[in-house]
Amino acid sequence: MSKRLIIWLAAIIVVIIIGAGSLFVVKEGEYKVVLKFGEAVRVEESPGLYLKIPFIESVSQLPKFQMTYESNPATILTKDKKPLIVDNYTVWRIKNPQNFLKTVQTVSGGVQRIDEAVYNTVRRKLSEVNYDNIISENTSRGNINDDITKDVSDAFVKDNYGIEIIDVRIKRTDLPVENKQSVYNRMISDRESIAARYLSEGDEESRKITSKADRTATELLAQAEADAKKIIAQGEQEAAKIYNEAYGKDPKFYSFYRTLQSYVTTLENEPVIMLPIDSPYTRILLGQ
Template sequence: MVKRIGALVVVVVALILLLSSVFVVKEGEYRVVLRFSEAVKIHSEPGMKFKVPFIETTTSLPRYQMVYDDNKPTEILTKDKKPIIVDNYTVWKITSPQQFLRTLRTISSAESRIGDNVYSTVRRKLSEIEYGDIISENTARGDLNAEITREVAETADRQNYGIQIVDVRIKRTDLPEENKDSVYERMISDRQSIAAGYLSEGDEESRKITAAADRQARELIAKAESDAKMIIAEGEEEAARIYNEAYGKDANFYQLYRTLESYVTTIQDETIIMLPVDSPYTRILLGRE
């Protein structure tokens, strides 16, 4: 009976020792083995691991990227001393668990340090920019975010926290309630001024196009009239040549034809003409030729 109890005790002790020495590393976490509160080993691959029971302990740290957003928009003064409400978030991750535990120890402590650094950098960067440029549609917000990210990341590297700042983004910029109306009125006035400028430019361009079209039309009409006169002149010249060629074949007939034509032109309605009886014109008219 004593042997059985002793064997059972040994089994229980062995089981306790086994359970105390085994731990599981999950996906997406660092499992840090601590000996007297000092990190001695880091496990990042999922699976079952072992430690020295009762002497070593473990703690878990996230290996994935985390988003820090304290949801507390802060008021910052721009370069032209305009108050602006800024809300931002930070994406970060732990890269050195040992250094992280040595300097920051907890996630909440890390986020507090990150928040201080981000606020300081955002305040300084926005204080270098006028409010109109911040809210303008042409503002390179992407470049501003990149600059803030770079500076915050460099600060974290210098302080050797064992973390990496992946991205810092300004997700919202707004005005204090007491300043919104005046700024909105100024924005409306600016947009109306821009619209008036576009309309003025459009009218000027319209006048230029109309003037160019009128000038082109006058040039086309002038050229067409000139071409028409040349064609008429050429036609008249050709007709005269044909007449001369035809009439030159019989001079007497031509003279008679011209005389008859003159009768048609001269004797109209009640026209009275005094002619000598023996003149050639009269003899032809009387049929004596």
């Protein structure tokens, strides 16, 4: 092989090496930060092929997508000094790769800063709330999560870490094992007290309703009896009026009619009656 050919081959190899060292690819969902002597000079985030100065510039890769960090459970005291085991998760992303590399440098470094900031904020927020308000059905947990998210996000913006905090959520609030039974017993006692109060209030309301119903029934019966007596009196008055009018029109017929009514009453049970033969009562019976 000639000397010239060797030189050409060496030159081609050098060109290939230099060319390969000057190209880099940016993929979807990642940042490529170009470093010059260890300092970030530019960031490429759109997918494609890019150039850099070989041997002088290097490339560092960082994730562009959202990431989730789940903290380890930690014990925190509430406002009323009740211990709680709390764990939470944080949704975050790298917003400014250059600041990120200057401050925390790596994803694991960013996670460590997030863990510290979230723990301190959660501990401070829960120390302002009583235990019962945290675990009750009408909890302000949603507001607490929003407040924690805002405080942590503001802290990272202030410190210029290049990190965006999207959401911080408390996943679980639990009692230490040694405290569970006493708290459960107290909760049971509280619920039994509430149930007894509800039963007492129900009994009192039942007595009120029954008393009102009895009073209404008594009033209705009294009114009905008064109305009945009034109607009977009116009927008797009307009957007497009719009798008087009938008697006035034909006294003899009325006397005869009354006598017949007395016969019906007298003979109702088929009694044995001794009457003088010449009495008017007997003559009527005999049709005389």
